[in-house]
Amino acid sequence: MNDAFSAILANVPYLLVGSFPDGPLGGAALTLVMAAISAVLSAVLGLAGGIGLAMTRGVLHTILLAVIGFFRAIPVLMLIFWTFFLLPVLLHINVPGLATVVAALALIGGAYLSHSVFAGIVAVGDGQAQAGLSLGLTRWQSMRYVLLPQAIRIMAPSFINQWVSLVKDTSLAYIVGVPELAFLANQVNSRLMIYPVQVFLFVGLLYLILCTSLDALATRLLLGREAVAEPRAIVTPLPVPIQHRK
């Protein structure tokens, strides 16, 4: 057991940053970078999708729902395969595995957040939208200045959930060989050979620390101090009208 401890301890820097100063960034640091980029992209896509759902009617609305439904119905892994295969064909350049994974995660995260944003806007209520219109605002202005600022607070918990689950989902990059935490864990495991239990428990613990601290940080930033005083348990997401995944 002591041997296992020192063997893993020797690999901790590698698991955290990969071969960083000498080589490309990897490990937990790369996991965080990928999660951060896809978090921003999925938030942008989710806002656009949610506002789109709220502003459209009829055929356009149905098409938008179908597109979002498509991304919600296929496994992340399948979408990673698609982007891995289609992006180079469409863009005519060699796209690194990392970019395809980020693109796939952003699309799926965006699809999930679209429904949360839409639900948030609906929850603010028609009365607010009509009040905005009767003040002489355009539909877009009442969305921007009346509905969205109120909806943001309702949506915040689903954004936080989505971001935390993004940290976990970056581990899918393992399949296409991006040297993030899960990939390096497997590498370290096959190099040490005799400590699989300890290696994967340790990596699981690293993810646990990443996810819970990110959750606490995001809650503090987005919901302010009163939410911290009245803690939102990590394990119980606030009821969101739309079914939440994972």
Place this chain on the structure above:
Amino acid sequence: MIPINGWLAPKYLTWLLQGFGMTLGLSALVIVAGTLGGCLLALARTSRIAPLRRAGALYVLVFRNSPLIVQLLFWYFGVATLLPEHAMTWLNTPHVIDLGIFRLHWPSFEFVAGWIGLTCYSITFIGEEFRSGLSGVPAGQHNAAAALGLTPLAAFFHVILPQAVRISTPPLFGQYMNIVKNSSLTMAIGLAELSYSSRQVDTETFKTFQAFGVATVLYILTIAMLEVVLVVVQRSGARTAVRR
């Protein structure tokens, strides 16, 4: 633009269908075990015994905040070293149980590891859906049942549970859909399910578009089927409620 060069040979379609069967079988088993485990977890989390509540909360914290892929790798590589030697050789050799008309094959170790890993992961989500269903039943219902003279157990089974099931049915089906989608991750430990076989067909034939296309359509069909089942279940539930 996208290279489409003919359709897939029947052989490769068979591979994909076999993978699809594996996905369906694994998901079904995970759904059954996950639902049972989820019930137990929800009961533990709402129990009056504090250590049981804390154990449930710890379980959720650990299994929910680490990625499924790491958990699967743990079950596949880690547990194999923990189990005694003869148990591993038993698991790795094929076993057949004769049940008269058909034979039951004991699945591969990949399948068992995938099933346990997916189940342990899904239990947290299903358990939390049940728990929010239980807490969604208004407190007045408990009091009303007590006032009618029902014992706590009878009140739970005849008053609280039916309403909690009704509340948690739609999110529960959302979790079932996630199980189907998450089953794709078992390809990381070498289980030949749908994603794995689509990748295999792709490398054999270079007909990437067709291989991934078939797999994608099959996944969407499965999700759509679950959606239909949900609607049917909700309708029939509503009908019995009216009849009563």
